[in-house]
Amino acid sequence: MIDYPHISPSGDSAVTIVFGNKIDDRSNGYVFALKRILESESSLSILSIIPSYSSLLVVYDINKHGQGEITDYIESKLSIVYKSSAKQVKKEIVEIPTVYGGEYGPDLDYVAEHVGLTRDEVIKIHSSVKYKVYMIGFSPGFPYLGGMEKKISCPRLQKPRLRIPQGSVGIAGDQTGVYPSESPGGWRLIGRTPKKLFNVNCEPPVTILPGSYVKFIPINSDEFNSMTEGSL
Amino acid sequence: MKNRSIEVIRSGPMTLIQDFGRFGFEQYGVSVCGAVDQEAFFVANRLVSNSFKDAVFEITFGDASFHFHDESIISITGADMQPELDGINCPMNLSFLAKNGSVLKFNPSVTGLRSYLAISGGVLSTQIMGSRSMHVMSGFGNGPVKAGEIFNIGESRVYESGFSIKDYSRGFPDNPVSIGVILGPQDHLFTKESLDEFFSSTYVLTNQSDRQGLRLSGNKIPTKTGNHDIVSDPVTNGSIQIPGDGNPIVLLSDRQTTGGYPKIGTVATVDLSVLGQLKVNDSIIFHPVEPDDARERYIKKLGLINNSPLFNPIQRINYFVDGQHVKVGTNESTVFVDEHALPFNVLEENDEH
Known part of the structure; x- marks a missing residue:
């Protein structure tokens, strides 16, 4: 057993700060609180900060800092982290217009049958929740969302698809997410969004920021097409 | 022009x-x-x-x-x-x-x-x-x-x-090449015996290796509980993951940013370059190092490359x-x-x- 927070080396030029070993709002809040402090207050030479569900990786300039200097700084900020994350941070909500079912969500029928609900009930449940963006990973812009109702959970495909269209909205176990670009993947696809979630020419390149919230808004295929054209 | x-x-x-x-x-x-x-x-x-x-x-x-x-x-x-x-x-x-x-x-x-x-x-x-x-x-x-x-x-x-x-x-690299590893962040999920096994075994590069990571084969490293899933967390250059089959994966330049396998350690920065030159069937022996010692070796090497004068031989x-x-x-x-x-x-x- 280890105690949290657990500060560990990730080699000689990075440290990982672990706030817990579960997916929960509290640890994730600490992760983003520490990230904000490192970005806004520290004068350390930091190359990258990667937030995840319950831990944060800090990559620093090995030429400028030894590991002790970095861990000392982080330890000195932990009490502020625990206080500041308790404060309510403004919830930025990104709306994701989504066509559910049909060619856009070929697995919607399977999911509905699997959970014993109608298609409309699955859509209503999926689009009624504000999902927290715990982290981004797997591929550029891929958000790991928390908060899906267990009523619509559905296991992954036995055999992943080789090609999933950009914007596909899927379910895997208790999780839901969106594929920002075409890729292989094993999630059950229930819909698709015309919204571009990753653009290399934008700063930042992602539409959905880690630490923010998303809400899926049901639309029809005409709206999908007009939004796709509009974005060209 | x-x-x-x-x-x-x-x-x-x-x-x-x-x-x-x-x-x-x-x-x-x-x-x-x-x-x-x-x-x-x-x-x-x-x-x-x-x-x-x-x-x-x-x-x-x-x-x-x-x-x-x-x-x-x-x-x-x-x-x-x-x-x-x-x-x-x-x-x-x-x-x-x-x-x-x-x-x-x-x-x-x-x-x-x-x-x-x-x-x-x-x-x-x-x-x-x-x-x-x-x-x-x-x-x-x-x-x-x-x-x-x-x-x-x-x-x-x-x-x-x-x-x-x-x-x-x-x-050019010795075979096996000796690679320094800093323990963490999930070394606590492994027994003392597993860690000893990791540092005394010879691992061979498989043909599943690429710019994303080196997939090694050798003595398997089980976790204490037998569970090799962690809540996905960030990885870095040289992170050594131990997936369910117990064979280490060393992550390299094209790695994804997060992963769900426990990481026993991370390769010392100074030893990462040589990993980029290993071919299938080349072998590796890992040894534990402290972050400050690894950093000192890196700074010395980089200082030579950056500051030693250019000369015409x-x-x-x-x-x-x-x-x-x-x-x-x-x-x-x-x-x-x-x-x-x-x-x-x-x-x-x-x-x-």
């Missing part, structure tokens, strides 16, 4: 444009990428007076060739692919001149896996999020490079060639190569020669100047 350029004639199994990497975007799920053998990359750029941010060609396995459209001062480091400039063996770890129209050929690699070709001024391919590093999986840079592609080259920052870095040499004597008179050590010569470039087919030495 007309752009200087270079054309790819043969791209071989995989030739990529790489630079230092794409830092600061991992939080958005964007892989860092960058040259896998960072040491060879730094040396190649230093020799032609480029900055460490300049892009180079990373040639994997060999069998690639390039056509220079302009006179360029270049350097080749990393794997030994017996490079030839217009049919003549050329030196490694030494800057030399390629003429307008010259053809540079890389043969299949004899030792090592990746060669780096730096051109003074750097390769000017499209920058994406501040980096020219190609990432095949994300489609960044439309890589790998293809035969017939022409890339612009920046303005040369140097007018003389024939330089190497004083007191610097790069040996060439003996200024004339050679006859295949019956042709080659003036060695001047910019008019076909190539610069040093002892590393030999064997040249030297028929006769002529001491008259």
Whole structure:
């Protein structure tokens, strides 16, 4: 057993700060609180900060800092982290217009049958929740969302698809997410969004920021097409 | 002013444009990428007076060739692919001149896996999020490079060639190669016996290895509980994951940004470069190191590469190569020669100047 927070080396030029070993709002809040402090207050030479569900990786300039200097700084900020994350941070909500079912969500029928609900009930449940963006990973812009109702959970495909269209909205176990670009993947696809979630020419390149919230808004295929054209 | 350029004639199994990497975007799920053998990359750029941010060609396995459209001062480091400039063996770890129209050929690699070709001024391919590093999986840079592609080259920052870095040499890896590892962040999930096993076993590189990671095979390392899933957390360059089959994976430049396998440790930065030169069936033995000791070794190595003076190791004597008179050590010569470039087919030495 280890105690949290657990500060560990990730080699000689990075440290990982672990706030817990579960997916929960509290640890994730600490992760983003520490990230904000490192970005806004520290004068350390930091190359990258990667937030995840319950831990944060800090990559620093090995030429400028030894590991002790970095861990000392982080330890000195932990009490502020625990206080500041308790404060309510403004919830930025990104709306994701989504066509559910049909060619856009070929697995919607399977999911509905699997959970014993109608298609409309699955859509209503999926689009009624504000999902927290715990982290981004797997591929550029891929958000790991928390908060899906267990009523619509559905296991992954036995055999992943080789090609999933950009914007596909899927379910895997208790999780839901969106594929920002075409890729292989094993999630059950229930819909698709015309919204571009990753653009290399934008700063930042992602539409959905880690630490923010998303809400899926049901639309029809005409709206999908007009939004796709509009974005060209 | 007309752009200087270079054309790819043969791209071989995989030739990529790489630079230092794409830092600061991992939080958005964007892989860092960058040259896998960072040491060879730094040396190649230093020799032609480029900055460490300049892009180079990373040639994997060999069998690639390039056509220079302009006179360029270049350097080749990393794997030994017996490079030839217009049919003549050329030196490694030494800057030399390629003429307008010259053809540079890389043969299949004899030792090592990746060669780096730096051109003074750097390769000017499209920058994406501040980096020219190609990432095949994300489609960044439309890589790998293809035969017939022409890339612009920046303005040369140097007018003389024939330089190497004083007191610097790069040996090729021992087999097995000894690699320093800093424990963490999930070493606590393994028993003392498992950790001992990890540090006393020899691991072999499998053919599932690539720029994303080295997949190793050897003694299996179980966790205390037998569970090899953790809540997904961030990974870094050299993270050593232990997935359910107990065989270590060492993550490299093209790694994803997060992962769900426990990480027993992380490779010391100074030992990462050599991993970029290992081939299938090469072997590794890991040993534990402390972060500060690993950092000290890295800073010493980097200091030598960055600060040791450039010097011209060439003996200024004339050679006859295949019956042709080659003036060695001047910019008019076909190539610069040093002892590393030999064997040249030297028929006769002529001491008259």
